[in-house]
Amino acid sequence: MLKNLVIVESPAKARTIEGFLGKDFLVKSSFGHVRDLSKKALGVDIEKGFLPLYEISSDKKKVVTDLRKLSKDAETVWLATDEDREGEAISWHLAETLDLEEKKIRRIVFHEITKNAILSAIEHPRSIDRNLVMAQQARRVLDRLVGFELSPLLWKKVKPALSAGRVQSVAVRLIVEREEEIRQFKAQSAFKVTADFQVDTPDGPVVVEAELSRKFDNKEEARQFLEACREAKYRVASIETKPAKKSPAPPFTTSTLQQEASRKLGFSVSKTMLVAQQLYESGKITYMRTDSVNLSNLALGMAKEEITGTYGANYVKTRKYTTRSKGAQEAHEAIRPTYMNQAQIEGDVSQQRLYDLIWKRTIASQMADALLEKTTVTIDISNSTEKFIARGEVIRFDGFLKVYKESTDDEDSEEKEDLLPPMQQGQEMHTDDIKATQRFTVIPFRYTEASLVKKLEELGIGRPSTYAPTISTIQKREYVLKGDKEGFKRDYVILSLKKNQLKESVKTEKVGYEKAKLIPTDIGILVNRFLMQFFENIVDYNFTASVEEEFDKIADGKRVWHEVIRDFYHPFHQQIENTQTGTTKFTGEKLLGVDPESGRNVFVKIGKYGPMVQLGDTESEDKPRFARLGKEFTIETIRLDQALELFKLPKVIGDFENEDVTIGVGRFGPYIRHKGIFYSLPKTDDPHSILLARAVEIIAEKREANEKKVIKEFAEDTGIRVLNGRYGPYIQSGKNNYKIPRNVKPELLSLDDCRKIIAEAGETKNNSSRRFIRKKS
DNA sequence: CAGTGAGCGAGCTTCCGCTTGACTT
Numbered sequence: 001m002l003k004n005l006v007i008v009e010s011p012a013k014a015r016t017i018e019g020f021l022g023k024d025f026l027v028k029s030s031f032g033h034v035r036d037l038s039k040k041a042l043g044v045d046i047e048k049g050f051l052p053l054y055e056i057s058s059d060k061k062k063v064v065t066d067l068r069k070l071s072k073d074a075e076t077v078w079l080a081t082d083e084d085r086e087g088e089a090i091s092w093h094l095a096e097t098l099d100l101e102e103k104k105i106r107r108i109v110f111h112e113i114t115k116n117a118i119l120s121a122i123e124h125p126r127s128i129d130r131n132l133v134m135a136q137q138a139r140r141v142l143d144r145l146v147g148f149e150l151s152p153l154l155w156k157k158v159k160p161a162l163s164a165g166r167v168q169s170v171a172v173r174l175i176v177e178r179e180e181e182i183r184q185f186k187a188q189s190a191f192k193v194t195a196d197f198q199v200d201t202p203d204g205p206v207v208v209e210a211e212l213s214r215k216f217d218n219k220e221e222a223r224q225f226l227e228a229c230r231e232a233k234y235r236v237a238s239i240e241t242k243p244a245k246k247s248p249a250p251p252f253t254t255s256t257l258q259q260e261a262s263r264k265l266g267f268s269v270s271k272t273m274l275v276a277q278q279l280y281e282s283g284k285i286t287y288m289r290t291d292s293v294n295l296s297n298l299a300l301g302m303a304k305e306e307i308t309g310t311y312g313a314n315y316v317k318t319r320k321y322t323t324r325s326k327g328a329q330e331a332h333e334a335i336r337p338t339y340m341n342q343a344q345i346e347g348d349v350s351q352q353r354l355y356d357l358i359w360k361r362t363i364a365s366q367m368a369d370a371l372l373e374k375t376t377v378t379i380d381i382s383n384s385t386e387k388f389i390a391r392g393e394v395i396r397f398d399g400f401l402k403v404y405k406e407s408t409d410d411e412d413s414e415e416k417e418d419l420l421p422p423m424q425q426g427q428e429m430h431t432d433d434i435k436a437t438q439r440f441t442v443i444p445f446r447y448t449e450a451s452l453v454k455k456l457e458e459l460g461i462g463r464p465s466t467y468a469p470t471i472s473t474i475q476k477r478e479y480v481l482k483g484d485k486e487g488f489k490r491d492y493v494i495l496s497l498k499k500n501q502l503k504e505s506v507k508t509e510k511v512g513y514e515k516a517k518l519i520p521t522d523i524g525i526l527v528n529r530f531l532m533q534f535f536e537n538i539v540d541y542n543f544t545a546s547v548e549e550e551f552d553k554i555a556d557g558k559r560v561w562h563e564v565i566r567d568f569y570h571p572f573h574q575q576i577e578n579t580q581t582g583t584t585k586f587t588g589e590k591l592l593g594v595d596p597e598s599g600r601n602v603f604v605k606i607g608k609y610g611p612m613v614q615l616g617d618t619e620s621e622d623k624p625r626f627a628r629l630g631k632e633f634t635i636e637t638i639r640l641d642q643a644l645e646l647f648k649l650p651k652v653i654g655d656f657e658n659e660d661v662t663i664g665v666g667r668f669g670p671y672i673r674h675k676g677i678f679y680s681l682p683k684t685d686d687p688h689s690i691l692l693a694r695a696v697e698i699i700a701e702k703r704e705a706n707e708k709k710v711i712k713e714f715a716e717d718t719g720i721r722v723l724n725g726r727y728g729p730y731i732q733s734g735k736n737n738y739k740i741p742r743n744v745k746p747e748l749l750s751l752d753d754c755r756k757i758i759a760e761a762g763e764t765k766n767n768s769s770r771r772f773i774r775k776k777s
Numbered sequence: 778c779a780g781t782g783a784g785c786g787a788g789c790t791t792c793c794g795c796t797t798g799a800c801t802t
Contacts, residue, residue, distance in 0.1 A: 009796060032796025039791095059798075086795055140793070147792020154791085161790040168792085277797085289795085465794055473792095607782055618783080626782050650780085666780030678779065723802090730802045739802060 002026055005074035007067065007094060009081050012281050013113060017080075020115040021122075026074075028067060030081070034060040035093045037144050044141050046569070050562045052141055056097060064097055071098045076106055079128070080121070083109035084329035085555070089136035092128050112296035112333050113286065135555040138564055142166070142547060145569055146538060149576050150531075157579070157586045158527060159606060163477055166547075167462045167470055169531055169539050172479045174455055175447055176520045176528040187440040190215040191222035191495070195388055196433040197234070197379070199421050206421045210379055210388035215439075219493060222436035225384070226497045233382040234429035240376045244393075245369040248400040250293040250321040251334035251362050254464035255457045257288070260361070262450035263407045265353050268516075269449040269468045275354045276335070283338055284345050285358055289464040290332035291457075293321040295362070299333070302340035303366040309341075311402060317368040326460030327548055336362040364404035371397040375420050379429055392420030409451055432499045438492040446485065446517035461544045478610075479524030487513030522611045522635040526588040534579045538572075593640040600624075602643050604635045609667065611635050613643045630665060645688060654692035661695050663687050674699055714751040722746050722754065733758050 004025045008014050011029040018027040037043030038053040045051040056064050071077050077100055079091035091107055094100070106125035110117040143166055150164040193212035198205050216222040252260070257276065261267040267275070276288035295303070300318055307316045323330060337359050345355050373396055379388040395401070447455070453467045462470055474480050487510055494505050520528070531539045547568070553559040589605035592613070600616040609628065616624035627646040629638065650664030650673075662673040663681075670687035672679040672695050679702050681687055685694065711729055712722035720733045722740075729746035731738040731754050738758055740746050749757075 011797075030796080031798085033794070034796095036794090037792090060796090082795085090795065136794090143793045145792085149792095151791035155789095163791045165792045167794095281797095463794060465796080470793090609781065612782070614782085623783080628780090628782095664780065668778065668780075671780070673780085737800085737802060739800095 001075065002070060002073040003075050004078060005067075005070050005076070006078040006080050009087065009090060010287070012283070013287070016113050016283070017118055020118050025078075026070065028070065029063075030067065030090060030094060031060065031063055033057065033086070033090055033093065034064050034097055037140065042148050043144055050141055050565045050569070052137060054093070067094070068098050071100060071104075074104070077104050078122070078125070079105060079107045080109070082331035083111065084331040085132055085136045085139065085551070087331055088129050088132040089140075092130075092133040095128060111292075111294070111331065112298070114296055114298045116298075117296070129555075131557045132555045134561040135551040138554055138561040139547075139551055141565055142568060145565070145572070149573065150535065150538070153576060153579060154527060154530070157583060158530060159523065159608060159610070161477075162523070162527060163473070164527070164531060164535075164538075166538065166544060167456075167466065168473050168477075168479075169528075170459070170461055170541065170544070171452060171456060171470055172474050172520070172524050173528050173532070173539050174452065175474075175480050175518050176525050178444060178446060179520050179525075181444050182446065185443050187443065187490075189438050189440045189492070190217055191219065191436040191493075192439045193222065193225065193434065193436045195431045195435075197388075197390070197429045197431045199423060199429070201421045208377075208390050208420060208423075210377070210390035213387045213389055216436065219436075219438070219495070222495055223502070225386070226434060226436060226495055226502055228383055229381070229434050229497055230500050230502075231383060234388070234431065235380050235382070236423050236425055236427045236429060237378045237380040237387065239423060239425055240378075242374050242376075243396075244372040244374050246372065246399075246401070247369050248319075248364040248367060248404065249361065249406040251295055251336055251365045252358060253291050253293060253323075253325075253334060254289050254467065255291070255325075255453050257335055257358070258453050258467065259409075259450040260357060260407065261354060262448055263409070264357060267350075267354070269453060269471055271350070272354065273468045275350045279345075279347075279351055279355055279358075282347070284342075284347075284351075284355060285338060286334075286336050287332045288335055290330075290335060291323065291325060291328040291464055292330040292332055293323050293334045294330065295321075295336060295365075296333055299336055299340065299362075300366065303363060306340045307363060307367055311367070315367050315399065315402070317399075318366055321365070325457055326545065334362075360404040364400040367400035367403060368397070370395060370399040370401045377420060377423055390420060392418060394419050409445065409448075432497075434497040436495040438494070440490070440492070440511070443512055446514055446519060448517055449482070452518060459541050459544065460548065474524070477523075478521050479527060480518045480520050482516055483519050485512065485514045485517060485519065487511055522588070522629075523606060525636070526586065526606050529588070530586050534583070535575060537575075588635060590635065592638070592643050595644055602640060604629070604638060604643065606635070613638070613646055615647055628665060628667075630669070649687060653690065653695060656692065656696050656699070661692060661699075663690060663695070672698060711746050712749060714754075717751055720751065720754050720758075722749055731757060 006017065006021070006025055006027040007030055008017060008027065009030055009032055011031065014027040014029040018025065021027065034056060035054045036057050038055045043053050045053060079094060081087040081090040095105055105128070107128050108121040108125050110121040147163070147165040151162065154162040154164055192215050195210050197208045197210060199208050216225065258269045258272050261272040262269070273288065276285065279285040280288050304316050304318055335358055337355070340363065343359055345352060347355070373394045375392040377390040379390065381387065449471050452471065456462045456467065475482065489508050490511050491506050491508055494507060496503050496505070537543060550559065550564045554561045554564060587605040587607070589603050592602045592604055594600070595602055595615060598615070603614040605612065605614065607626070611629040611634070613627050613629065614624050616622060618624060625647055627649065629635070629646070633642060650662050652660045652662050654661050656674060659675050664671055664673065665687055668680065670681035670685070672681060679698050681690070681698070709724050710721060711724055714720055720731065723730060723732050729740055731740060740749070740757065
């Protein structure tokens with residue numbers, strides 16, 4: 001008879017804990033939630049007080065069967081899921097689906113995976129917190145109601161297969177509004193004046209750069225100032241030295257790890273999570289989905305020891321951080337190395353780089369402040385009330401800076417400040433190089449994946465486990481795309497006074513260039529406009545925060561969950577009904593102009609298949625013509641002449657083997673059609689200008705590739721073939737594909753050989769431990 | 778993949794949050 005069954009959420013955690021507990025305890029994992037609302041329909045019975053219709057998730061059937069069997073045998077079942085709303089709910093769902101008797105159940109919680117924490121948890125069991133579970137149920141039901149009533153409305157009014165939700169729609173809104181800000185942005189310019197002063201020191205002359213205390217609004221004022229400088233004398237008015245300090249950033253949470261890995265390593269959010277998962281599973285770091293900056297006492301001790309040993313005791317400063325972020329639930333520790341004395345690990349390059357970042361950040365967080373000395377020198381100008389200011393900075397004690405410096409999103413803020421040479425109050429200063437440079441206000445940055453996560457976290461929207469999936473969803477729906485923006489060239493003026501010569505010159509700078517930023521598409525912009533017009537309350541930046549307040553009341557036993565849902569749902573559903581019946585299709589139609597040839601109107605809008613141009617009115621007697629917008633155009637920016645060009649396709653460009661060769665643009669991009677067969681056009685060929693000879697070439701290439709594709713066929717069994725694919729030769733059997741062993745020549749395979757390979761592959765399938773990453777579709 | 782766009786109507790799409798698994802070559 002099994003004495004104790006412990007159930008946690010993650011299998012890696014189960015392995016670790018089992019080591020702490022000894023032989024009377026079997027530790028298993030639930031792999032997260034085991035039940036969810038039915039996917040078939042709404043999954044909520046509104047008539048019956050919003051009764052949730054739960055089903056065991058299809059991928060958890062086996063988990064539940066196994067746990068059910070073990071729990072029947074067990075004397076005591078310890079539900080050790082995370083101590084947050086979702087974790088409490090997982091325990092409750094487990095108790096329900098496993099049919100556990102009340103007296104068998106012990107609910108335990110711990111925030112850190114250390115032996116002491118776990119043994120102490122075992123000594124302090126409690127029962128499942130029903131209020132907290134109902135708060136989770138309210139959260140779940142609300143998200144389902146919003147998502148499954150709004151999305152179908154979009155299918156009807158905008159375009160099929162779209163989606164909307166409490167989290168993703170706000171993410172899209174942020175990106176759309178940032179783009180609008182950029183569009184509206186008008187750069188202001190001002191003239192910044194700097195002077196290079198020469199200061200003599202025992203080691204020779206040193207240049208000190210100083211900036212004028214004010215900027216000039218226009219060139220004339222700047223010029224007047226420089227003119228005056230010809231006659232001016234300069235003198236040090238004051239020297240002020242002040243101590244300053246810098247403190248390290250707190251240890252990583254999911255969100256800050258994603259931000260730093262993006263800035264310092266160029267990782268996408270999903271890449272960061274993938275690599276972190278690998279580090280976690282191999283026991284190198286603690287759990288990677290967390291909103292907590294807390295470190296266990298064990299970790300604090302290890303950090304102290306490591307810092308003392310490597311840098312000395314004066315570099316140690318033990319710090320306890322507290323979380324400020326909205327809605328944080330703090331079920332885990334911060335993300336940190338499992339063993340602080342491991343500065344390096346084995347692993348691939350990505351793992352090593354991410355680990356290095358985590359190690360440094362964690363260690364730095366437990367190190368002393370950096371002590372600085374900041375010096376400000378004010379220089380008087382004899383014929384002006386303005387002052388020149390020179391600033392210098394010296395690091396007196398590097399402290400945590402020895403290990404780690406946090407980076408910022410603001411690329412312009414990296415001002416370098418160095419040591420200033422010794423100067424005296426009243427000292428005369430000399431300069432023969434003063435410049436007034438035109439500087440522009442900085443255009444707002446588009447979001448990166450990571451800076452979007454940061455913003456969402458600030459708003460309390462989404463959770464550590466959903467940041468990466470949310471970003472992938474809004475890209476999959478084609479609301480936003482990740483891309484580069486070219487930027488533009490801009491002239492700026494420099495006035496310079498060198499050796500009393502006043503000169504004006506114009507230079508060019510490139511601005512607004514951005515790489516791997518989130519840019520809204522036409523569809524994203526249109527869906528956002530729809531939601532803003534009819535469901536402003538749902539995409540409100542405070543919507544999540546205000547429903548979270550209600551969920552907290554449920555958790556505190558001050559409100560009943562279905563009453564909270566009722567109060568939300570009825571007005572919301574009325575909004576859905578009103579929009580359903582009260583509005584026509586929402587296409588974002590825009591009249592571009594008139595086609596000079598036919599005299600018909602040209603429109604751009606979103607159709608069933610995405611952005612398109614339309615020639616002729618919808619109500620006109622002649623059926624209007626349609627053409628899809630390629631990737632190179634958007635509804636916002638396309639011009640009439642570009643739109644008219646699109647109607648020139650499909651067109652016949654000539655004759656090959658006595659049949660027409662047609663060029664068109666379809667769902668999957670530009671194509672050539674010949675004898676009813678489609679050939680995709682490479683990106684390098686322009687469908688509007690391609691010539692027959694090139695088209696024939698592409699057809700020939702494709703035919704050749706097709707011929708090469710089949711290496712072997714068998715008359716006895718047409719279901720099995722040896723083919724040449726993107727990744728080399730393979731065996732196809734029905735719908736399944738099989739790898740050919742390295743030492744086998746594919747063209748020599750017999751039918752029996754193939755069958756053998758297929759049979760063997762079937763066997764190894766179950767005990768294979770290889771990991772594959774799901775390809776993004 | 779399949780190269781559409783009216784309207785009909787079938788049947789499909791969809792949420793957020795917790796986990797890892799899967800298959801491919």
